[in-house]
Amino acid sequence: MTARFDYIVVGGGSAGCVLASRLSEDPTVKVCLIEAGKRDVHPFIHIPAGFAKMTGGPWTWGLQTVPQKHANNRKISYVQGRVLGGGSSINAEVFTRGHPSDFDRWEREGATGWAFKDVQKYFLRSEGNTILSGAWHGTLGPLGVSDMTAPNVTTQAFVQSCQEMGLPYNRDFNGPTQEGAGLYQLTVRNQRRCSTAVGYLRPALARKNLTVVTNALVLRILFEGRRAAGVQYAVGSKVMIAAAEREILVTSGAIGTPKLMLLSGIGPAEHLRQHGIPVVQDLPGVGENLQDHYGVDIVAEIEKNISLDKYNKLHNMAWSGLQYAVFGTGAAASNIVEAGAFWRTSPAVDVPDIQFHFLAGAGAEAGVMTVPKGRAGITLNSYLLRPKSRGTVRLTSADARVDPQVDPNFLSHPEDLRLAAKGVMLSYEMFSQPSLQKHIREICFFKNKAPSLDECEAYARQYGRTSYHPACTCRMGTGEGAVVDPFLKVYGVEGLRICDSSAMPSLLGSNTNAATVMIAERTADFIRAGA
Template sequence: MDASFDHIVVGAGSAGCVLAGRLSEDPATRVLLLEAGPPDRSLWIHLPIGYGKTMWDKRLNWCFETDPDPNMNGRRIYWPRGRTLGGSSSINGLIYIRGQHEDYDAWAAAGNAGWSHAELLPYFRRSEGNARGGDRWHGGDGPLKVSDIGAKHPLIEAFIAGAESIGVPRTEDFNGARQEGAGYYQLTTHRGWRCSTAVAYLRPARGRPNLRVETDAHVTGLVFEGRRAVGVRYRQHGQDHEVRCRGEVLLAAGALQSPQLLQLSGVGDPALLARHGIPLRHALPGVGENLQDHLQFRLIFECTQPITTNDELNSWLGQAKIGLQWLLARKGPLAVGINQGGCFMKALPGETATPDIQFHVATLSAEMAGGQVHPFSGFTFSVCQLRPSSRGHVRIRSTDPFEPPEMQPNYLSTDLDRRTAIAAVKAARAIAASAPMRGLVKREVKPGPAAADDAAILEFCRNAGATIFHPSGTCKMGRDALAVVDERLRVHGLEGLRVVDCSVMPTLVSGNTNAPVVAMAEKAVDMIREDAARGRLAQPQGATAPALQTVEA
């Protein structure tokens, strides 16, 4: 490369595409975006129901596994993560949820100025292009398209009515004044196609001469001069490269690989780095700690009527029908994905002021998310705890940047999480047993009647619980001993280096993580521009930025 760059963005995922797209809007700002995976050309990425295919595709998915978790009876949990332009926004379940106002207010109260809900709302609105139009809570013309699920489904209608019967109000908007309620989800789709951040932010920017996008470029480490990050090393098509920038390196590799890159580069817990013989660049014990994730429990039911997506997918006529629905009108199951409806409610109402569990309701059933559907008419209630108190970690195993790090979630390691899991399963059963749903439930397939008491329910949760794909928190924002970045997402004690992805969340948001990360990246762009302007104003007259050196090893 013979061009100079102001910023190097590591990872073209939910945050990285936003950073590259927005920063390159300024023609005077040169941006390099590096993505370890291939371009997002697969049809299965862009077809909403293709989630079931990309879930297992190692070209597009890192297909990680956790270490054996003692709290899950020693099981390894499959953790898919996006490995293509758009990152996990190219392979996720499409659900547009922001979380609760209180999530962000808690971040601000912990010393992270500027991160309250009121302060972050403008970035949610700026990013969102909601098909319903803009209002106090929503944006109508932002790049990330958000659409309603068109046709009503009898199973989702029955679920909503069942939730109402146990005291959960129906809602038309989980992302407005309050989150609590049952209803249909809105999805990040547009005219029957997935709207990933690669589609929303990167595609309109690809023709800009000041933006360079390199795919199949796996970043292996950071380059420092003293305490300043000045570039990165990466491997592409078997060749090692080093590239430098005159502004900032922006880590957007996700909650698993951003801390891995910091640790490989000598930033992290001194004891961990010493064990692997990595020279200490900067001591930050919190790198890789504070790992949080949403653990889901999937209750599977057989339906009394052939109205499920299982029935359509298990017959040639049904497949032809849903194919024609999409081809002719961009509607039907192919345009929707897996989960259509859900609810946010209190499983432990005496212990929480806001909903503490979330449901994803799928009109199909399979042994695991993205798996082959069952041969019977089936549907799924997936329920997860919104704010787990269990904490895990991400730590390198070796100095090999291509070896996945140790990932230990420590699911269900606290009493609160275990009690919430049991209460969540009971809440799902209460909705399934309600009058509006009773006529559609032939039998509970999983966990089944054997899970009759709290101990048996908890054992089901340990044996069948799985990620709902939201690992976060491993480079937390804050001021305490485990904080990695400050409120402007700058790595503590270093210069020219920020982290912008799920890893900076001090605590996990109460819901799906894609929309919050997009808004966080929008806010980060403003902070990057503001800090760059301050730097230019503070620069002595006549001073110039150092020239960029690009070295190919």
């Protein structure tokens, strides 16, 4: 028998949990959320420092890019969440929401009604800040946000080093001024990760009108004429169908969403035919326009074992586990990526165009270079905020179980390479300021003490990687290449919306979770208003 719902939400990630929760507030509608990954029960997900275990393994899709032509033909690990909460269950918990001008640009790009003045209230509605308030912050929202309680000594030195270099200290990257250096606020509540599965979905789970299905891979969307009428999904080898009376909301992420659209016959007709998929709607923009932050890390070995790397030793780890269990404090309460900065690569640019993430340790993320085993280090990551390179997501096969071809086409635009190299130079300079320099034994992986721009370019090609912010693969807008309209409705069909990071018209100048939550909050209002 086919299960019937009013709304089916495909993908229980950052956006999907928000939508399932908001829509099921109305007891008269039946909502089903379908997620390919498991429930978010593992303790590592909920302990802030668990981030160090999150960038590989069972909570991810295990994707890799195709060889990156402009990055020494490397296949780069492309981590995306596959668990209830999606990215918000495995991310670094850094809470930044973009620069107001990013949303004003969205409007100019065809996302009518998405200027900052229009979206700000959705940021505020979602935010549950425990310390900041006023015009720029919400305090009552489901997404818990708080300060780091006890930053590592190397983190403090990083923030001071930035000031020594001339960056202003910034207490609040989400306030009127984004520029400067400081501690990140975190999507953490009561010293535990606040994913959207925790903040939004959990309080809704007791509702009788909400069904959550996990370990269920949606294979394709089913159409009755031009209307999206249901989904076919697999739990293990069992294939099932769920029907949607009103709408299907696709929130499968910037890789999963275009993949599902293509599998369902919505995308560039020629590509669909190559895979023998009947064309429901020729939409050339599906899977195009992939944008991501290409992050380049520099790593330094430090003199004394004072960074979070000291907790790699068993007895320290046991002590910090105990401290966290009893008091909720200590190293386990750290998200590791404790501080950062927004800065300009040239005085000529009017808003920050580069972001830094300081990690009070080395080797926390899978595949990132680190210090020799047994030594302690620190890491500084930089990325250009609005890259010009554009990539694609394409099917490898018409079988939903096969990974798609992910090609972010990193550094394909020459300006991205030049500015990535500048970011490396600035990172090197930050590590060379007195407050950090006094802790550093050696900045690793550079041939020269004062690397030239050419050396930094070569370094960026060799060591850069995703910063986990893919977006824009089903972009909102009007005209050629747009996939959804400003109400997030897919062009050419009925009963289908895309409401996650893939719908962003262009990449934001910051981390991407808060803006994804905002998109989902706003979509819930559209649906409730019949828009």
